[in-house]
Amino acid sequence: MQPGQRYGFSLVNAGQSSYKQAWHGYHAVASYDQRTWFRVPSRFEEGALNFDIEPQHAQIWFAYFEPYSRERHEQLIADAQRLAGAELLATGRSIEGRAIELLRISRNPQASRKIWLIAQQHPGEHMAEWFMDGLIERLQQTDDAELSALLEQADLYIVPNMNPDGAYRGHLRTNHAGRDLNRAWQSASETDSPEVYFVQQQMRAVGVDLFLDIHGDEEIPHVFVAGCEGNPGYSMRLQSLEEQFKRLLIEQGAEFQTAFGYPRDEPGQANTTLACNAVGLEFDCLAFTIEMPFKDHDDRPNPHTGWSGERSKGLGKDVLSVLAAMVGQLRE
Ligand SMILES: [Zn+2]
Numbered sequence: 037m038q039p040g041q042r043y044g045f046s047l048v049n050a051g052q053s054s055y056k057q058a059w060h061g062y063h064a065v066a067s068y069d070q071r072t073w074f075r076v077p078s079r080f081e082e083g084a085l086n087f088d089i090e091p092q093h094a095q096i097w098f099a100y101f102e103p104y105s106r107e108r109h110e111q112l113i114a115d116a117q118r119l120a121g122a123e124l125l126a127t128g129r130s131i132e133g134r135a136i137e138l139l140r141i142s143r144n145p146q147a148s149r150k151i152w153l154i155a156q157q158h159p160g161e162h163m164a165e166w167f168m169d170g171l172i173e174r175l176q177q178t179d180d181a182e183l184s185a186l187l188e189q190a191d192l193y194i195v196p197n198m199n200p201d202g203a204y205r206g207h208l209r210t211n212h213a214g215r216d217l218n219r220a221w222q223s224a225s226e227t228d229s230p231e232v233y234f235v236q237q238q239m240r241a242v243g244v245d246l247f248l249d250i251h252g253d254e255e256i257p258h259v260f261v262a263g264c265e266g267n268p269g270y271s272m273r274l275q276s277l278e279e280q281f282k283r284l285l286i287e288q289g290a291e292f293q294t295a296f297g298y299p300r301d302e303p304g305q306a307n308t309t310l311a312c313n314a315v316g317l318e319f320d321c322l323a324f325t326i327e328m329p330f331k332d333h334d335d336r337p338n339p340h341t342g343w344s345g346e347r348s349k350g351l352g353k354d355v356l357s358v359l360a361a362m363v364g365q366l367r368e
Contacts, residue, residue, distance in 0.1 A: 037091050044088040045098070051083025054208060058254035059085055062331050063342060065102055068093045073102040075342045101252065101330050102345040104165040106204065109197055112165075113137050116172045116194070121187065128234030131212040134200035136231055138238055141175060141192040149190035149245040149366055151359060154235060157217040157311065158209050159202030161252030163328040163348040168196040168250065170349025174356055186360035193242065198231050218249070219307075221314035232311075244319040245366045248355070249311045250326050257331040258296040259343075259351065261324045264316035266301025267308065273368065277322040284361050290354035291333045291347060298327075322366060326355070 037043060050059055059080035064087050067073045076098075078087035089096070116122055121143035128136035153171070155164035171194070177183060197203065201212040209216050213228045224232035253260075263278045264270055285292045306313045316323030328351065332342040341347070 037094055037096065039092055039094060040090060042088055042090045045086065047085040048083070050080065050085035055254040056083075058330070061257060062254075063087070063339075065099045065342070067097045067099075067102075068095065070097055070103075073099070073344065074340055100160065101162050101343075102166070104162040104169070104345070106200065108169075109165065109200075112169055112172060112196060113139070116175075116196075119172070119175050120178070122175075125193070126234075126238055128231060130199070130201040130231055131227075132201045132204075134204065136195065136198060136200065136234060138235070139192075139194045139196070141187065141194070143187040144189070147187065147189055147191050149363055150193060150243045151190045151246045151248075151363070152193045152195075152239065152244050152315070153248045153250065154195040154198055154311070155250040156196070156203065157198045157231075157249065158251060159199040159211075160206075160208035162203075163252045163330075163343065163345070164250040165196055166345040166348035167326070167328065167352040167355075168194065169345070170352030171356060172196075172352075173349065174353040182357050182360040186356065186363055189363045190245070190359070193238070195235060198235070218251075218311055219309045221311050222309045239315065239319070244315055245321050246359070246362075247312065247315040247319070247321060247323040248326055249315075249324070251328070252330055253327040254330050256296055256327070257329050257334040259290075259292045259329065259333050260294065260297035260327050261292075262298050262312065262327065263325075264306065264313050264323050266304065266306030267313055267317045268304050268306075269317065269320070270303070270306075271320075274316070274320075274322060277362070277365070278324070280362060280365070281322065281324065281358055284358040285354065288354045288357050290351055290358075291336055292351070292354075293333075293335050322362075326351075 063075040063078045066076050076087045122141050125140040126138045155168050215229045220229040220232045312323045312325040329343045
């Protein structure tokens with residue numbers, strides 16, 4: 037491309053994609069070096085996503101969201117293993133044989149609580165692994181009183197990428213067998229969904245006192261959570277823990293809100309094939325799906341970056357503060 041000239045782009049089949057209603061208000065992501073990403077004002081018109089740009093350099097990359105590469109993932113796993121008290125506890129295998137790493141951070145042998153966080157069941161939702169990147173970055177702090185309090189009482193079990201085959205193949209939602217992993221938690225199998233099967237086996241061996249499943253949402257321009265209110269056996273205890281988590285995250289000053297999100301499930305009507313509901317039900321524990329936007333968090337809009345890798349990392353760090361504040365109350 038010639039810097040200084042104007043180029044127009046049209047993704048003519050955008051209207052045939054999985055979430056075509058989500059293109060309104062979406063702006064494409066671009067970079068000259070694959071490190072710094074910015075938004076390009078875009079328009080969804082007659083089934084096509086259109087944008088134009090006067091590039092500053094001869095080469096430019098476009099993405100749906102700031103990518104989290106497999107190379108970066110491998111660096112993250114290596115960095116995480118250098119954390120105090122960290123180990124690669126187990127490694128599952130995807131259908132195509134890619135590693136699904138389960139990390140454990142344990143700094144007190146007497147810690148009784150088990151906190152699980154998993155990300156990128158939906159492989160296109162790269163903000164989820166950026167969240168894990170921020171969380172692991174904060175765990176490198178050695179003088180962080182909140183972290184010390186958290187790890188005094190709890191071990192962390194972290195799966196930064198649940199669906200490496202899907203990410204490698206550019207899938208938005210599914211693994212190599214075409215399974216949506218976040219609909220496989222009542223029927224996980226070693227053949228069709230070994231990714232979920234692996235994590236479930238590990239959870240049953242260890243136990244779960246709190247579970248967070250990290251995602252991105254194509255349509256809603258806000259950070260939000262979805263809980264287990266539709267589960268059979270949903271109790272006052274779980275409701276109060278959910279409310280506490282949300283309140284603390286807001287008090288923390290995190291980029292988060294509760295006015296916008298998914299419709300709440302009616303009592304007993306939860307879809308228990310979702311990880312959040314399945315784990316919350318099986319372990320009678322606080323469980324949330326955390327959703328970050330592909331667009332922007334409209335409570336604090338940033339038209340230059342939209343929601344970004346950096347902001348996802350910030351949310352991961354803020355969530356650790358909430359876990360620290362709540363760890364003593366997870367069980368009665
Ligand atoms: Zn998702």
